[in-house]
Amino acid sequence: MSFSRNKYLTKLIEHQHNHLIKVITGMRRSGKSYLLFTLFYNYLKGKGVDDEHIIRVDLEDRRNKALRDPDALLEYIDRRMVDKDMFYILLDEVQLVHEFEDVLNSYLNIPNADVYVTGSNSKFLSKDVITEFRGRGDEIHVFPLSPAEIHEAMPELDWQQLWELYLHYGGLPLTVLANTEKDKAEYLKILFKETYLKDIKERNKVKNDMEMEVLLNIISSSIGSLTNPQKLADTFVSTSKSKLSAVTIKQYLDYFADAFLVAKAERYDIKGKKYISTPYKYYFSDIGLRNARLNFRQIEETHIMENVIYNELCLRGYSVDVGVVEIRERDDKGNSVRKQIEVDFVCNQGSQRYYIQSALALPSPDKVQQELRPLRNIPDSFKKIVIVKDDILIRRNEDGIVTMGLKQFLLDERSLEI
Known part of the structure; x- marks a missing residue:
């Protein structure tokens, strides 16, 4: 193959x-x-x-x-x-x-x-x-194999089989080609330890390698979560009972990014049209490596799906940020208060822009409103999309917001243009 x-x-x-x-x-x-x-x-x-x-x-x-x-x-x-x-x-x-x-x-x-x-x-x-x-x-x-590339090479897999394999083991070519799930898992674990970590340590002459590995565990456990070096320093103290400065943490994070192990998504104020310096999000370039780092103990489909969507957007050539929309609402006392709500991804490529929400499921009207709320508060006419895990027919609501299934998004490179 x-x-x-x-x-x-x-x-x-x-x-x-x-x-x-x-x-x-x-x-x-x-x-x-x-x-x-x-x-x-x-x-x-x-x-x-x-x-x-x-x-x-x-x-x-x-x-x-x-x-x-x-x-x-x-x-x-x-x-x-x-x-x-x-x-x-x-x-x-x-x-x-x-x-x-x-x-x-x-x-x-x-x-x-x-x-x-x-x-x-x-x-x-x-x-x-x-x-x-x-x-x-x-x-x-060059990115790891996308679900569409694997589907092209292995058409015998139905969508659910393909997603389950990708969800757990990602898209590194030799992982995909491994015969059994045990082989895939062992390959990823060895690769992480003997190739990526060894390369990062040797290239950057890292002395406190145990602390760097603890930080890597923290990042692996919190993909798609807003963070910054100071917040990670506080987490480091609470989880490892030792200190690591925010400056050193930033340095280690840069090492991970320089090795293409992770990517950093900046926050963008959509209404203010400016970047927000902190916090930001980290996503793994290959979800299988992330899972192997945690010994396949944290397969949270919601966060992994968000990571996979981020990688797919980057693969398609988009510049991808985390969106922030500022709104005003009344609190319980009737006072006007400002709030920031999040749009998962703001995707730009030339004059094109898409706003995208990742939602594992929309089981209730309240959940639907929760996902649509940030998109409805964006004051421009660029296309707004919600991606759900279910394999559904594409649909648009009265606000012009599109909802599509993950299968269609991942397997059809022109899906955002539909």
Whole structure:
């Protein structure tokens, strides 16, 4: 079984020969190497490019350790470029090369060099694409498999089977391919410990690794909850009986985000049209890793569904924030008071905007009103949507608010436009 990853392959094909460094980012084991070294390589071969003009270097392979030296890598690539025809340079895990920016910049002005690199660290790649390449870097972010990609590869699974597997084990390709649920769980646990945690600790020279792991447990237990470093510091004291400063907590959170393990969603004041500095929310890039961290003890479908929706929106290219709507209401004494109510997601892409609520179920009129209340108080005409777990026919109410099922949202990439 294989996964087509057509969305990402199409992007690579569209960005060929654009005189930019194509930087493929994403968390470890999300499929970056497969995309570049198998799917894109096969595409090039299918277009008649011979092996002599495809320079592939897996820098994570110990056999290529010598090429982690920037000068050795430059010499190797230069030695391979023996004529004026186009050469495709494919480098995997380029952040392992010291001063890799200089290496990549060396090929920006060579007309017959088309460069593609992968990396698993936003600190080394995303930020450096902006600062070092000065607009000459082109980032393509690869996410774990989406439910739609798994459905395409495994059509024999009905929706309930697919959702249950995704709810528990997420979308890392080797997790999906594992034969049994036991194998999936064991793979995720080992991956978390031996790859992600080890990588974060070694890269950032973390000394108090036990405290960092306690913080990771707290974050894992509270996906989709509003928080900030000071609040987490207080929680840390109450749960572990030891202190960790808000400054250190922020540093650790940045480490998690730089490894693409988690993503931070900022709060946005919809009426005031401004960002609110704190608190904010954290979501896991792969829900299976989050569950493995907690030994699969906290499978809260409400919060996991919200996390999955967040990831899907990011995958579709939206910039996703947590919305805040300020309203005025009368209290029990009849006094006018200001309140802030939350919209789960404010999604922007160019001139498009959607407001989205995640609701596991709407079992009563009161619950319906609770979910619709923030959307009804948004003073603009952008589309407003409630996503529920039930597989329902899409419907609109008198306010124009759309309610759709999770299945339709996840499996139909154009669902928001319906």
